[in-house]
Structure formats: C-alpha cells, structure tokens
Amino acid sequence: MKNIVYLMAMIVVILVTGCEDNLDLTNPNQITTDTFFQTETDFEQALISAYVSAKSGLAGGYTGTRCVMLRIGRSDEIEFRNDIGGIYQVSRFTNDPDNKWVAFMFSQCYRGIYRCNLIEEKLEEKEFSQEFKNKILGEAYFLRGFYYHILAREFKDVPIRLEASQDPTTFPLAKSPQSEVYAQALADLKKAEDLLPVITDAASAKGKPSKGSAKALAGQIYIEMNDWDNAKTQLEPLTKAPYDYELVEYGWNFDEAHEYNKESVFEIIFDMSGGTNKWGDGEDVNATQSNTIAKEYAAAEVGGWFEAVPTQVLMDEFWKEKDLDENFDIRARMTVAWNYPGCMYYLKPFTEVFAPEKHDSYWFTKYQNAYTREKELDPMSAINERYIRYAHVICNLAEAELELGNADEAIGYLNQIRQRANLAEYSGGTDKESLKAELIHQKYIEFAKEGVRFYDLRRWGMLEEALQKQDPVRAQNFSEKHLYFPIPNKEVQNNPLLEQSTGW
Numbered sequence: 001m002k003n004i005v006y007l008m009a010m011i012v013v014i015l016v017t018g019c020e021d022n023l024d025l026t027n028p029n030q031i032t033t034d035t036f037f038q039t040e041t042d043f044e045q046a047l048i049s050a051y052v053s054a055k056s057g058l059a060g061g062y063t064g065t066r067c068v069m070l071r072i073g074r075s076d077e078i079e080f081r082n083d084i085g086g087i088y089q090v091s092r093f094t095n096d097p098d099n100k101w102v103a104f105m106f107s108q109c110y111r112g113i114y115r116c117n118l119i120e121e122k123l124e125e126k127e128f129s130q131e132f133k134n135k136i137l138g139e140a141y142f143l144r145g146f147y148y149h150i151l152a153r154e155f156k157d158v159p160i161r162l163e164a165s166q167d168p169t170t171f172p173l174a175k176s177p178q179s180e181v182y183a184q185a186l187a188d189l190k191k192a193e194d195l196l197p198v199i200t201d202a203a204s205a206k207g208k209p210s211k212g213s214a215k216a217l218a219g220q221i222y223i224e225m226n227d228w229d230n231a232k233t234q235l236e237p238l239t240k241a242p243y244d245y246e247l248v249e250y251g252w253n254f255d256e257a258h259e260y261n262k263e264s265v266f267e268i269i270f271d272m273s274g275g276t277n278k279w280g281d282g283e284d285v286n287a288t289q290s291n292t293i294a295k296e297y298a299a300a301e302v303g304g305w306f307e308a309v310p311t312q313v314l315m316d317e318f319w320k321e322k323d324l325d326e327n328f329d330i331r332a333r334m335t336v337a338w339n340y341p342g343c344m345y346y347l348k349p350f351t352e353v354f355a356p357e358k359h360d361s362y363w364f365t366k367y368q369n370a371y372t373r374e375k376e377l378d379p380m381s382a383i384n385e386r387y388i389r390y391a392h393v394i395c396n397l398a399e400a401e402l403e404l405g406n407a408d409e410a411i412g413y414l415n416q417i418r419q420r421a422n423l424a425e426y427s428g429g430t431d432k433e434s435l436k437a438e439l440i441h442q443k444y445i446e447f448a449k450e451g452v453r454f455y456d457l458r459r460w461g462m463l464e465e466a467l468q469k470q471d472p473v474r475a476q477n478f479s480e481k482h483l484y485f486p487i488p489n490k491e492v493q494n495n496p497l498l499e500q501s502t503g504w
Contacts, residue, residue: 033166037122043136046119050143051207053112055268055291061108062150063268063385065291066101069308071451074482075463076470078364078449080308087307093477096486097504103488105154109147110161116144118164138195142209142217145188149221152181153455156484159498160184174497182221189218200244202260207269207384212243216265216388223396224459231400238265238393245390247420251334253386254366265388270381294368294381299361301353302346303375310336310362310448313470317444323422330421331445335366347374366449391417392452395443402435410435417442458483479503 036042055061062071066087072078073091082088086102089095095102119140123133151158158181159173176184192214199210215234222231238245245262252258260267270291298304318332327333328340337343339359343350346369351359367383369376398413407430414435415425428434443456457463463483467475481503492498 033118033122033164037126040128040132043119043123043126043128046115046122047136047139050112050115050119050140053108053115054143054146055270061112062105063387065293065296067105067108068293068385068451069296070101070105070485071454072449073308075453075457076466077311077314077444077453078308079311079471081306083305083307092474093479093482097489097492097500099485099488102485103490105485106151106488106491109151112147113144113161114164116140116147117162121164134195138192139209141188142192142196142214145185145192145214146209146217148181148185148188149217152178152185152221153224154485155487156501157181158487159495172495172497175499179225182225186218186221189214189221193218198242200242202262202264202267206260207267209266212238212245213266213388216393219396220388220392223399224455226403226459228400228403231396232404235393235397235400238390239397245393247390247394247416250330250420251371253389254334254368254383255371256383257372259384263390264386265390265393266386268385268387270384291381292379294383295376295379297364298346298368298370298376299353299363301358302370303377308364310364311470313466314444314448315362317441318448320441321423324424325422327422329423329445331448335364335445335448336362337365337370338362344371346370346376347372364449391420391446395439395446398439402432402439405432407432407435410439414438414442417446 037046053061055063061067066084069080069084069087070090073080073087074093078091080088080091086095086099090099090102119136123136126133148160156178157175160176160181161173162184163170165171192209193211196209196211196214198212199205199208215238219231219234219238222228222234237243245265248258248261248263252261253263292305295303296305296307298306300306315332315336315338318329318336321329323329333340333343337345337350338361339350345353345363345365354361365371367381367385369381369383394413394416398410398417401407401409401413411426411430418424418426426438428438440456440460440462444453447453454463457466464475464478467478481501484501486501486504487498489500492500
C-alpha cells in the first residue's frame with residue numbers, strides 16, 4: 001500500500017509538471033504523462049490514483065473525514081461543536097464560498113475526473129487485450145460517473161470536463177446545468193455497466209465497482225431526478241439472479257470484521273497501511289490510508305475528540321417503535337450508545353464510562369471501534385465505508401414503487417427493511433401519505449450518520465421544516481442558497497467563465 005501512495009503522489013507531480021511547456025530545458029529522466037503510460041501495470045497504478053480522490057484522508061475525498069462531516073452536518077441528525085473551523089459553519093449555515101473543506105471536495109472531484117479522462121485517452125493509444133481495456137475503462141467510467149454525481153448533488157450546476165487537456169486555453173469552462181451533469185454521470189455509469197462484471201463475492205473485488213455498483217448508483221441518480229420508471233428499471237434487477245445481494249446483520253455494515261459482506265454494493269477501502277500524515281488531503285507520499293472518523297465522534301472518556309453528538313429528534317425517531325422482543329431497534333443500538341439496560345460503550349457498561357451527570361448523554365458508535373476497543377487512543381481507524389448498501393437499493397425501490405402507485409410492492413420492500421430490524425410487518429395505512437411517512441421514518445433510522453438524510457429532506461421539500469423542529473435558532477440561518485454548496489471562490493477567480501451560484 002505504501003507503494004500505491006507513492007505512485008499516486010508521483011502521478012500528481014506528473015500532472016503538475018505536464019503544464020510547464022514554457023521551460024527551455026527538458027530533463028530526459030523526468031516522467032511525464034506522455035512517458036508514464038506504457039505497461040498494463042502503469043494503467044492499473046494510474047487507476048489507483050483515481051480511486052484515491054474518493055477518499056484522500058482527512059481533507060480531501062468525498063469519504064474522507066471532513067467531507068463525511070459536510071455530508072451529515074446539514075441535516076437534523078447531528079450537532080457539531082464549534083471546534084473545527086469550516087465544519088461548524090457549514091452545520092450552522094453560516095459558511096461562505098471561501099470554506100476550505102468545500103473547496104477540497106470540489107477540487108478532489110475534478111482531480112478524480114482528470115485522472116479518469118487521462119486514463120481513457122492514453123488507453124486508446126495502446127494495443128492491450130480488449131479484456132484488459134474493458135476492465136480499466138469500466139472502472140474509470142464508473143469513477144467519473146461517481147464524481148459527476150457528487151458535483152451535481154453538492155454544487156448543482158458545474159463545468160463538465162471530458163478531456164485531460166494541459167492546454168491553458170481550454171481551462172476556462174462555463175457551468176453546465178445540473179440536468180446535463182446528471183446526464184453525463186448516467187452516460188458514464190451506463191458505459192461502466194456494460195464493461196464491468198457481475199461480482200457475487202465482494203471480498204474478491206476489494207472495493208472495485210461492479211455491474212451492480214453501476215446500476216445501483218444510476219438508480220440513485222434517477223431517484224434524485226424523480227424519474228421513478230428508470231429508477232425501477234435500474235434497481236429491480238439487483239434483487240434477482242445473477243446478483244446475490246442480501247441484507248445482513250445490521251452491525252456488520254459498520255465494522256472491520258465484516259467488510260465486503262453481501263450487503264456491500266460499493267465499498268470504499270480504508271486500512272492502516274500507507275504513511276503517517278493524517279492531516280493533509282491524501283495527495284502526498286506520506287499520506288495515511290485510514291481516517292480519523294472513529295476518534296472524531298467518540299467521547300473524551302474513551303479517548304475521543306467528541307466533535308458531534310446525536311440530536312434529540314434523531315433519538316426520538318429511534319425510540320418510536322420497539323422490536324418483537326421489546327428491545328430498542330437494533331439500528332438505534334448500533335448507531336448510538338445511551339443509558340439503556342445493558343448498553344456497553346467501548347466494552348464497558350455505559351454508566352461506568354460516564355459520570356452520573358452524563359448518564360443522559362448520547363454518543364455515536366456507527367463506523368467506530370466501540371465494540372472492539374476500550375478506547376480510541378489511535379487517531380486512525382480502518383473501517384471501510386459501505387458507500388452503497390443493498391438497503392439503499394431496497395429503500396429506493398420502495399420509493400419508486402410508491403411514486404408509481406404500486407402500494408403492495410412498496411410495502412414488500414419496506415417489510416424487508418423492517419424484518420431485518422426484527423420489527424413486525426408494516427400494518428399502517430396503504431394510502432400514499434401513510435406509506436411515505438413510513439419510508440421517511442425507516443430511511444431516517446436505517447441510514448443515520450451515513451450521509452443520506454440531508455439529500456432526502458432536500459428533494460422531499462422537508463429540509464427547512466426538519467431544521468426548524470430540530471433547532472429553531474440554527475434554522476434561522478438557513479435560506480434557499482444553502483440547498484447546495486457555493487462554487488469555491490478560488491475556482492471562480494481562476495476561471496473567467498465560471499459564475500458563482502445564485503445567492504452566494
């Protein structure tokens with residue numbers, strides 16, 4: 001893995017030095033984009049650099065520590081303290097276009113896109129086997145679609161770059177509307193679907209996308225576009241052979257011991273190899289391949305940095321219904337620790353960890369080491385992010401069927417989610433309003449702290465109401481412009497054709 005990090009850093013240098021065409025002297029030993037891509041191994045290593053843009057440690061990729069905070073911090077499920085500059089402002093809707101974490105998110109997406117474009121262009125020049133080309137192109141198209149989806153959902157209208165040009169005259173580029181950015185993501189995912197294999201053993205793929213990954217992400221995009229027919233067309237095949245996804249024990253989705261399980265549709269790898277630099281953007285030779293997510297949310301009593309806690313409205317949602325054994329919902333117990341009978345927090349009884357004045361506190365445990373360590377002493381954690389779970393597919397199918405007027409089918413999918421949580425089958429009304437309320441409830445508790453809630457509330461038109469219920473003072477800061485991030489100021493300043501988003 002250390003070699004992978006070094007290679008990724010070297011490729012970044014290549015991309016930078018490739019711009020310096022005005023130099024009079026040429027170093028014949030210098031590696032450039034023209035000289036690097038020679039063997040199949042070169043392309044495989046270049047592809048790794050395109051994946052790195054998705055994770056990139058603390059400051060960079062979409063699944064890196066800070067970008068996860070951006071994804072979860074704008075909904076009603078979590079409260080951040082004012083310790084991390086930029087994150088707290090986003091969570092309170094007081095951020096501006098100079099926010100460095102938002103800028104990292106934006107730039108990492110385009111870094112990933114550039115690397116995918118470069119791989120595509122260079123591969124066309126080679127006479128490798130078609131099988132090898134399909135493998136590399138399939139993954140590159142998936143990743144480019146992945147990055148364009150992020151840009152569309154986070155920034156709305158953005159430039160579309162499909163060439164790896166080093167010609168400065170091509171750098172200025174105007175925005176394309178969100179609909180065209182979504183269309184580009186879907187086009188890339190269709191190419192990926194056609195080229196990638198069906199993978200029935202996620203462990204053998206080790207974080208690589210599959211045909212199912214491409215279909216699931218395309219289905220998510222169609223859900224965001226309210227295109228219910230196409231969402232169903234993409235997602236329904238994933239419930240049948242040759243795909244063999246299934247819902248596993250809920251807690252298996254958030255620990256190291258059960259990575260690459262049958263619920264994993266697309267998984268982002270974190271591990272303890274690589275370098276020791278955990279504070280950068282992941283783009284240097286000493287970058288860590290893990291993240292600080294576990295320590296960020298743990299209490300000080302167990303060595304954590306206590307950056308955020310669950311909101312009361314989230315806890316109230318968790319407590320709405322007990323399971324068939326009269327226990328709290330397993331999703332509540334695997335997401336949060338609180339003072340209920342038998343609760344263990346970092347291998348000790350909750351009431352032994354905390355002083356009496358903290359016995360009414362709530363602490364996140366999802367994607368943390370609360371069930372395997374006594375303390376989060378090591379800042380780094382290696383729990384993979386299950387970016388797309390089969391539960392996402394099932395909930396999206398439930399919504400598509402609901403919107404298409406197929407109540408029985410929607411109930412069937414919702415019952416799969418309920419049954420995994422050991423809840424009784426749904427017995428509420430079969431009208432659209434009742435079923436939508438059940439879907440909203442199930443998604444809230446199924447995906448708490450996974451970066452789903454904000455985007456659901458936004459597209460359902462419920463965000464402002466939810467924020468008002470959770471914290472009226474915070475909600476006063478919210479306005480329509482906060483539905484999407486602004487384009488980072490430095491991007492606007494460097495691109496004369498790029499206009500700032502409305503309201504910013």
